[in-house]
Amino acid sequence: MAKLPTQREETLGGYIVHGVPFPISTDEEALQFLKKMAPIQIEQEYKITYLHSYGQDSPWFAALTNKRLLASRDPESGYTTANPRGHDMYSGAETKWIDITETPAHVHAFTVCYFGSEEFLPECPFVLALIEFEGVNTLLLTRLMGVDPAAPALDWIGMDVSPRFMRNSKLKPTDVYFVPKESSD
C-alpha cells in the first residue's frame, strides 16, 4: 500500500500570513488580553455567471434586436402593459403581443442619476425615465437621451419621445432607449 500524504501542500496566493501578533504564552492573563484584539478582516471574492432565461418574455427582446417594441395585451379587455406579461393580471388569460413602436409616447417621470450601483457608475450621470404610451395602461422604464443631465427640469415630464434602438444588440432592455421626438425626426 502506497504511503498516504499526511501533510497538506503549502501554496502561494491569497493571504500568506506569518506574523499576526499573538501572546508568546497562553496563560490566563494573556488569553484575557485577546479580548482586546482588533478584528481580523479578510477579502472574499464572489463571482458567478448565471444562465438567465427570459422565458415567455423572450419575443420582447427578439423584437428589440429587430428595432421593434412590443407590448402585451389581454385579448378580451384590451388591458395593455408596456412591459411584457405572459398572463393578464385581471383575467388571468394569456396575453397577445402587439407592436407599439410607432405609438405616441411621453415622459411620465424621470430622474438624473449622479451616483449609482457599481455596475452603472461609469455611466453616471444618466437619465432614467418612465415612459407612457397612448392606449397602453402601464409604463416602461428606460434611459432617456438627448436631454442635458446637468439641467434637469420638471418640464421634461410630458415631453413627446420616440424609441431608438441599439445597432449592437445586447439582448437587454437597454437595447431600446428614448429621445425627445424632435431629435428623432
Place this chain on the structure above:
Amino acid sequence: MRPVYAISGGVSKFAKARPDKTFQAIIKEAYDYAIADIGLDFPTFTKIVDGSVASYFSDHFTRQLMAGIMAQDYLGLCPKPGHRVEGGGATGGLCFQEAWKSVASGHMDVCVAYGFETMSHVETWKGNEFIALASDVSFDYPVGGFYSGYYAMMVTRHMKEFGTTVEQMAHVSVKNHINAYHNPYSQKRDRYTIDDVRNAPMVAWPLTRLDICVMSDGAAATILVSEEGLKKLEVAGAQIPRPLVKVTGIGRGTDMMRMADRPHVDYETFMENYATEQEKSSDDTKKYYKKLWDHGTRYPGIHSFRAGRAAGNMAWKHAGIKDPLHELDFIELHDAYTSSEIQTYEDLGLCRYGEGGPFAESGKAFLPNIDYGLKLKDKPVCAVNPSGGLIACGHPVGATGLMQGVFAIWQLQGTIQKHFRDDQLQVKNAKRGAIHSHAGTGTYVSVSVLEREG
C-alpha cells in the same frame, strides 16, 4: 386570536461598520438588552422562550446562506422552533408580525423577533447594486438599477402632479436628523438646516444625500408574549412594567415589483377600493379627489404606495382607528427617503393624497419642545419618526422594522429617558403608536399598531 403584548426590546448601536463583532454577536447585544430590561438572566429566559423569528434581507451582504440559524445557534435557542422572514425593506416589520402571529395563534406563549443586517461588508456602490437586485433583473435592474433613482422618479411625478417642493422634502430631513440628535442608538447625530439638505451632493435629482437613508450595521430584538407567557416570565422573576403594551392592529399590503406595471385607476375605483373610511365619509374630500382626477391624477401610478394604503387601512380597521392623525400619538415610519415619508403620510391617511408636501412643512409631524430652527405653521399633532427614522438612525435592513418596534415599546412604556438617557424624544403620555415598514418601491408594506393598556 389571543391578545399579544410587546414587553421588551433591545437595539444595538447602529453604525456604518461593526467589524468588531460577527452578526450573531451584534444580534446578541440587542437580545441581551431585551432580556436584561425585564430583569431576567440569559439561562432563565432561554428556558421559557418558545421560539423565534429571524429577520434579515440579503444573503449577499453576509455572503452566507442560512444566517438565521447561525443566530439561533449563537443565542442558545436551538432546538426551539424558528424561521427566517424576508421581504426587502419590510423584513423587520414582517418579522414583528410573524412573531405576533406565533403568539396570537396560540402556537407560542413567548416569541422573540430578532433581526440584523451587516451592510458594511461591501462598498456603498456594491451595496447599492445588491439592493437594486430587489428590482426585476430582466427589465429594471439592467436599465440602471439604483433605488435612489427609482424613488427620485416617483417624486418628480409627485412634484409635477401635486406641486410638492424640495424644501418640503427637506423639512422631513431636518426633523428626523434633529430628532436623532437625542437618540444615542442613531448612526447620525447631526443638526441640519433646509439649506444643508439642498446643498448636499445630488444623488438622483432631486434627492440629495441628506434626503436618503444610509447603509448600516445593526441589530434589534423584541419579545412578544401571550397572557400565559407573561405569567411564566413573571413567575420566573421578570419585572414587566405596567401598564402593558399590547399589539392591537396588524396590516399588510403588496404591490407589483416593477413600479412601471402599477395600475392607474379611475376615481370611482379609487373611492371604492382604496379610500380610507374617513375619506369616504367626507363630501369635501370626495370633491377634492374628484377635482384631482379631473386634472389627470390616477391611482396609485408611481406617486403613491397602494401597498401602504392597504396595510394602513387594514391595521386601522383592526385597531378601531378612524382618524389616524388624531388617534395615534406617534408613528415610526419607514423614511428611506424624505420623499417616501411624504408619500406615506398620504397612504396612511394622515392627510389627503396630494397634500403630503404641505403636511411635511406644517409642523404636525414634529415633536414639541425641540428647536428645529424652522418656522412651523401648526402645532405638533402626531410625531412622525420621533426616534430620527431611517434617515438618521440608519437602515440595517433586517433590523430596521424591529428597531421601530423597540422604540415604540419604549415610547408607550414611557421609558425613553431610561433607554436614551435623555427624555427630549419622549412623546408625552403616549397611548397609541404605529410602526410602518416598507420594501422595494412599495412592494411589501406592513403597519402594526401598539397601544398602552389602561
